[in-house]
Amino acid sequence: MCLAVPLRIEAIEGEMATVxxxxxxxxxxxxxxxxxxxxxxVIVHTGFALSVLDEQEAQETLExxxxxxxxxxxx
Amino acid sequence: xxxxxxxxxxxxxGQLSRELIEGLFLEYFGNPILDELEDAAVFHxxxxxxxxxxxxxxxxxxxxxxxxxxxPFFSGGDIGKLAVCGTVNDLAMRGAQPLYMSVGFIxxxxxxxxxxxxxxxxMAQIAAQVGLEIVxxxxxxxxxxxxxxxxxxxxxxxxxxxxxxxxxxxxEVGDAVLVSGTLGDHGMAIMIQREGLAFESExxxxxxxxxxxxxxLLAAAPRTHCLRDPTxxxxxxxxxEIARQAGLGIEIQEMSIPVRNExxxxxxxxxxxxxxxxxxxKLVAAVAADGAPLAMAAMRDHPLxxxxxxxxxxxxEHPGRVVVRTPLGVRRILDMxxxxxxxxxx
Amino acid sequence: MRYIDEFRxxxxxxxxxxxxxxxxxxxxxxxxxxxxxxxxxxRYGIRQLLPERVTLSSGPGCPVCVTDDTDLDRAIALARLPxxxxxxFGDMVRVPGSTGSLQDxxxxxxxxxxxxxxxxxxxxxxxxxxxxxxxxxVGFETTAPTVAGSILRAQQEGLGNYFVLSLHKCTPPAxxxxxxxxxxxxxxxxxxxxxxxxxxAEAWDFLPRDYGIGCAVAGFELxxxxxxxxxxxxxxxxxEPIVANVYRRSxxxxxxxxxxxxxxxxxxxxxxxxxxxxxxPDSALIIRSRYTDYDASRAFPVQVxxxxxxxxxxxxxxxxxVLIPTGCPLFRRACTPQTPIGPCMVSAEGACAAxxxxxxxxxxx
Numbered sequence: 044m045c046l047a048v049p050l051r052i053e054a055i056e057g058e059m060a061t062v063x064x065x066x067x068x069x070x071x072x073x074x075x076x077x078x079x080x081x082x083x084x085v086i087v088h089t090g091f092a093l094s095v096l097d098e099q100e101a102q103e104t105l106e107x108x109x110x111x112x113x114x115x116x117x118x
Numbered sequence: 119x120x121x122x123x124x125x126x127x128x129x130x131x132g133q134l135s136r137e138l139i140e141g142l143f144l145e146y147f148g149n150p151i152l153d154e155l156e157d158a159a160v161f162h163x164x165x166x167x168x169x170x171x172x173x174x175x176x177x178x179x180x181x182x183x184x185x186x187x188x189x190p191f192f193s194g195g196d197i198g199k200l201a202v203c204g205t206v207n208d209l210a211m212r213g214a215q216p217l218y219m220s221v222g223f224i225x226x227x228x229x230x231x232x233x234x235x236x237x238x239x240x241m242a243q244i245a246a247q248v249g250l251e252i253v254x255x256x257x258x259x260x261x262x263x264x265x266x267x268x269x270x271x272x273x274x275x276x277x278x279x280x281x282x283x284x285x286x287x288x289x290e291v292g293d294a295v296l297v298s299g300t301l302g303d304h305g306m307a308i309m310i311q312r313e314g315l316a317f318e319s320e321x322x323x324x325x326x327x328x329x330x331x332x333x334x335l336l337a338a339a340p341r342t343h344c345l346r347d348p349t350x351x352x353x354x355x356x357x358x359e360i361a362r363q364a365g366l367g368i369e370i371q372e373m374s375i376p377v378r379n380e381x382x383x384x385x386x387x388x389x390x391x392x393x394x395x396x397x398x399x400k401l402v403a404a405v406a407a408d409g410a411p412l413a414m415a416a417m418r419d420h421p422l423x424x425x426x427x428x429x430x431x432x433x434x435e436h437p438g439r440v441v442v443r444t445p446l447g448v449r450r451i452l453d454m455x456x457x458x459x460x461x462x463x464x
Numbered sequence: 465m466r467y468i469d470e471f472r473x474x475x476x477x478x479x480x481x482x483x484x485x486x487x488x489x490x491x492x493x494x495x496x497x498x499x500x501x502x503x504x505x506x507r508y509g510i511r512q513l514l515p516e517r518v519t520l521s522s523g524p525g526c527p528v529c530v531t532d533d534t535d536l537d538r539a540i541a542l543a544r545l546p547x548x549x550x551x552x553f554g555d556m557v558r559v560p561g562s563t564g565s566l567q568d569x570x571x572x573x574x575x576x577x578x579x580x581x582x583x584x585x586x587x588x589x590x591x592x593x594x595x596x597x598x599x600x601x602v603g604f605e606t607t608a609p610t611v612a613g614s615i616l617r618a619q620q621e622g623l624g625n626y627f628v629l630s631l632h633k634c635t636p637p638a639x640x641x642x643x644x645x646x647x648x649x650x651x652x653x654x655x656x657x658x659x660x661x662x663x664x665a666e667a668w669d670f671l672p673r674d675y676g677i678g679c680a681v682a683g684f685e686l687x688x689x690x691x692x693x694x695x696x697x698x699x700x701x702x703x704e705p706i707v708a709n710v711y712r713r714s715x716x717x718x719x720x721x722x723x724x725x726x727x728x729x730x731x732x733x734x735x736x737x738x739x740x741x742x743x744x745p746d747s748a749l750i751i752r753s754r755y756t757d758y759d760a761s762r763a764f765p766v767q768v769x770x771x772x773x774x775x776x777x778x779x780x781x782x783x784x785x786v787l788i789p790t791g792c793p794l795f796r797r798a799c800t801p802q803t804p805i806g807p808c809m810v811s812a813e814g815a816c817a818a819x820x821x822x823x824x825x826x827x828x829x
Contacts, residue, residue, distance in 0.1 A: 046389045046500065046812075047606070047658050047684075049467040065383025065465055067310065067319040072583060074613050075723045084467055086661065086714050089553070089603075090581025091610040094661045094720055096467060100712040105470055108687060112479035383465055388580075389812060445474035446481075446686075448509030450822050456801040 047088035049096050052081050062087060124229040129259030138257065142235060146242035147221075147252040159218075159253040167217070167277060175280035179214035181205060185270040190237065193307050194323030197270055198237035200398060202244040204349070205274035206327040211345040211401065213284045213336060214276030216329055219245065220254040222271040227262045237268065248327045250274075282336060286363035286404075288343040293432040294410035295368060296403045298331060298417050299324070299425040301353050302381040305395035310384055317387070321380050326399030331422045338416030341406035348402055351455040352394040356402050357440045358454040364404075368440045370430030370452070394455045404432060467713070471685035480690040481513045484697050491517040492700045493649055494693065495785050497639060498656035499526035499813025500684050506822035508686050510693075518697065521648060521785040522818075524638050524741060525656055527603045528555050528811035529783055532739045534770045535631050536561040539600050541766040542629060543574040548764070549592060551585035552600040554578045559807045562770045582614035589618070589626040598760045601630045606658040608632040608749055609723035612730035615751070615758045627760035632749035633736060635659050636667060641741045643675050648785045652696035655681035657688065657711040662727075664719025665709045678705035681715055730755055739807070740780030779806035782815050789819035796820065 050062035050071070059070050062085065069090075073079050076092040085092035127134040144153060151159045163171070170176030183204050190197040206216045221241070225234065245252055303324040310317045328347070336342055344364075348356035353375070361368045377392045385392050399422060405413045410428055417423030435441075440452040496502055502522040505511065511520060524530050540561050543550035550566070557566045557578060570576040575595075579585050582599055589597035601611045611628055618626040635656065643650065655668055660681045668679045678699035682692035688711060695708040709715050727749070736748020751759040776794055781787035789795050789808070799805040801820060808814035 048386050051466070064387060066380045067317060067321070067384050067387060069317045069387070072610075072613065075609055075720060075726070077722065086658070088606055088658060089610050090583045091613065093606065093609075093658060093723065094714045094716075097713045098467075101467055101470075104687075104691075104712060105476075108473075108476040108479065108691075111483060112476055114479075379465070386465065386468065444509055445472075446477060446508065446513060448512045450506075450509050453821055456820075 047086050047093060049084045050087050052079060052083050052085060055079070055081055060085075060092070122231050124225045124227060124231065124234065124259055126227050126259050126261070129225065129257055135257065139255075142231075142238055143255055146238045147245070147255070149251050149253070151251065151253040152255070161253075170277065170280075177278040179209050179212050179276040179278050180273065181208035182273045183208060183271070185272075186266070187308070188266055189311065190233070190267055192311055192323055193321065194304075195325040196237055196240050197268060198241040199244055200325050201270040201272050202241050202248075202250065203325050203327045203398060205272045206244075206248055206250065206329050207347045207398075207401075209274050209276035210327075210329040210332040211284065211347055212278055213282035213332065213345070214278045215333070216248055216250045216274055216276045218251050218253045218275040220273045221252055222256040223258070224265050224269040224271070225257065225259045226265045226267050227259055229267050234268070244327060248329055281340075284342065284345050286344050286360045289360060289364040289366060289404045289432055290343065290406065291366060291432055291434045292407045293343055293404040294407050294413075294428050295357070295370060295430040295432065296405060296410065296413060296417070296426060296428050297353065297376065298328070298401045298403070298423045299399075300376045300378045300381065301348070301397055301400065302377055302385065302392035302395035304398040305352070306381045306384040306390075306392075309388060309390070317384075319380060319384060321384060324397060324399035326422055328399065328401055328422060331417060331420045332401070334416045334420050335403065335413055335423075339405050339409035339413035341409045342403055342413065343406065344404040346402045348397045348400060350396050352392070352396060353402065354393040354440065354452050355455045357452065360402070360404065361440050362438045364432070365437050367433040367436040367438070368430060369433050369435075369443060369449070370440065371443050373445050374427055374429045376425050376427050393452065407431070468685065471683065471687045473687065477686050477690050480687065480694050484518070484690070484694050485515055487694075487701055488515045488518055488697050490700060491519075492651050492697060493519050493521065494652040494654060494696055495521045495523045495642070495648065495650050496654040497523040497525040497635065498654070498659070499529065499811065499815065499818075501525070501654055501656070501682065501689060502815050503813060503818045504684050504686070504689055506818040508689070510689060513690070514693065518693065521650075521788070522782070522815040523642065523785055524738065524783040525604070525635065526783070526808070526811050526813040526815070527607070527633065528559060529779060529807040529814050530633065530638070530738045530740065531556075531559070531602055531631055531807070532737045533562050533773070534737065534768060537563070537768040537770050538761075538766055539629055539631075540564065540566055540569050541768050542598055542760060542764055543569045543576050545596075545764065545766075547596050549575045549577060549588060549595045549597045550600060551577050551579045551588055551597055553580075553602065555810060555812045556600060556602055558804065558810045560804060562773055582611055586614055586617060586623065586626060589623050593625060596625050596627060596764070598627045598629055598764070601628045601632050603632055604635050604656070604659050605662045605727070608731065609662060609720070609726050612726040615730050615755055616726065618758055619755070624757070627758055627763055628751065629760040630731065630749055630751050632731070633738065634733060634747050634749065636663075636670070637744040637747040638738060638741060639671070641738075641744050642784055643677070645784065650677060650785075651700055653677060653679040654689070654692045654696070655679045655707075657681060657683040657715060660711070660719065661714045662720050662723045665707055665715055665717050667719065668707045672705040672707060676705055678708070680708045680710050683711040683714060740783035775805050777806040779808045779816075782808050789816040790823075792816070
């Protein structure tokens with residue numbers, strides 16, 4: 044039930060969006076994320092987008108991990 | 119054929135049955151044995167078989183299977199193609215070249231004849247491709263609702279050359295475990311298609327006859343000990359069966375298992391594990407360690423084995439169990455499939 | 465797969481694990497609330513990576529598992545009504561109620577259909593105007609807004625044959641109940657990432673404030689989980705419990721306001737029964753009277769006799785974190801995924817199912 048994956052919005056028609064992951068497409072509802080735009084990644088659960096993935100936060104988190112790895116490697 | 123849908127009378131043995139057999143089945147499957155239309159096919163074995171059986175050099179292989187897949191037409195094939203490939207593959211896993219096959223149809227009243235013809239044509243194409251003759255057949259028709267469109271039962275007969283003994287009992291500690299290509303293609307193609315308009319993708323079933331690949335593999339690596347096709351229950355189930363029957367352990371590396379990105383994505387979306395998803399054009403092989411490089415080269419040289427990979431090895435530890443080493447180096451059990459992951463996938 | 469594979473990078477995970485080992489000096493017992501986390505922890509073998517003094521217990525965050533027998537029996541009784549099509553998420557279908565499961569009802573002729581979304585259920589309702597389509601609403605705050613949305617949609621369309629049997633629950637009361645019971649010594653919580661995407665990280669402020677326990681809200685990939693453990697270790701070493709948002713790409717401090725509004729519009733909270741935890745205040749989401757037309761429990765009142773089952777099922781103890789699945793005498797014996805005694809072995813997020821699938825007695829856990 045917690046199952047939710049980040050999917051990229053290809054196109055929006057009204058309340059529904061076509062999202063894509065690895066060439067698989069499906070339609071999901073954006074009623075919980077009216078601010079979503081084509082090109083955004085959304086976290087989708089049971090056919091609904093729950094949040095727009097904050098790509099900057101994602102990158103910053105990954106950078107932190109990479110920095111940690113470099114320090115550990117050097118130490 | 120006057121009507122365009124299957125009726126109960128098509129299975130009753132009378133006029134309509136005759137029309138169906140002569141107008142459709144013999145059209146596509148026809149050969150001198152089948153054309154006789156007797157109750158059983160009686161014929162002299164070809165000379166190669168006769169000599170081999172007399173000298174004790176050849177063994178017979180017999181297999182049987184039923185196909186109930188839904189939907190009957192899917193991306194990458196149909197139930198007919200699946201029936202022939204499945205039969206060929208069961209025989210091929212014992213090293214047999216396919217010779218003869220029987221086909222029993224159970225048809226639902228109302229099945230469009232056009233659909234039956236597509237399926238029969240598809241079967242004939244694959245049979246011709248692998249040099250397999252359909253020598254016996256049967257058709258029954260059940261009331262609407264008594265079957266889901268079409269079920270197919272087959273029996274296959276093949277020949278196993280002298281010296282080829284493929285069995286889980288021949289598997290040895292140290293054997294390399296190989297797969298012939300990417301896993302999960304068939305099951306995920308079916309699953310995505312079943313979700314209808316909810317999902318779209320380019321995924322296709324990998325349904326294919328493996329007898330050619332097997333012949334090439336055995337020629338290059340005679341110390342291949344066991345072959346299995348990971349159909350229902352996927353790779354995990356096939357490996358568990360080998361481990362249990364061999365009384366040995368198998369350890370595989372998660373990172374070396376080839377899975378297409380599209381299949382990974384479809385599995386993510388549906389919460390499924392590709393290791394448990396059915397395959398219809400792949401094999402798992404246990405090969406003596408020193409034969410593994412040649413086995414790999416032979417498979418990669420064949421169109422159906424281009425993405426062959428070594429995924430692990432046979433061990434004396436944890437006999438009967440399969441263990442996966444995760445990318446972090448942690449080892450965990452890979453259990454058999456319990457219960458139903460995807461119904462009516464084969 | 466973008467934003468999935470990067471968060472599964474084993475080398476980065478190793479770096480975080482090394483950091484954990486470097487910092488950890490005090491015993492730390494953590495509860496991962498959510499069943500999805502339990503499964504990921506088992507799949508990645510995270511326990512084997514951690515120092516022995518850092519331990520994990522699974523919690524009650526499995527909505528299928530915490531649905532109690534009476535509620536399940538009611539759903540099955542509704543499914544058996546001839547005019548009803550019951551639409552449900554897949555893993556409710558095999559959970560045993562007191563006289564059988566939805567699957568048993570289906571094989572006896574009940575029209576039970578598996579759906580991936582309430583959108584599918586709405587479509588079934590549109591296509592079957594002569595039948596009542598009841599969506600079995602099981603799930604926490606991740607799912608409840610989507611169900612609220614479906615009710616609003618049905619109202620917009622005037623779809624008079626769509627109903628919801630709401631068994632939805634709120635998670636903070638369950639967390640409080642576990643801590644109040646004091647059966648497990650806990651010093652850290654891994655917070656549910658998708659529930660918190662809806663309710664907001666601040667919904668867990670009560671943990672450090674009222675209980676002095678830290679909470680790291682985590683996503684479900686390898687890096688998310690090990691990072692959450694690293695944060696909890698750091699808090700514990702310093703003795704400074706806080707709520708740390710480790711899933712910043714999805715979770716905001718205030719959560720998803722739109723989703724909260726929709727939940728507020730359609731549902732109100734009441735006390736409700738949780739398997740293993742008893743009746744908890746403000747924890748059940750009931751459909752408000754203004755949407756009573758869509759409430760299956762009003763439209764189809766059914767009487768159920770729930771016999772207490774002397775099955776020896778200990779799911780309640782597993783859900784409270786006081787028993788690990790392998791400690792249950794029924795585990796792998798009478799209770800298997802094929803022959804489940806309780807929901808923890810059936811649900812995709814059940815702790816027992818995770819242990820059964822990913823760990824055997826031969827490989828060191």
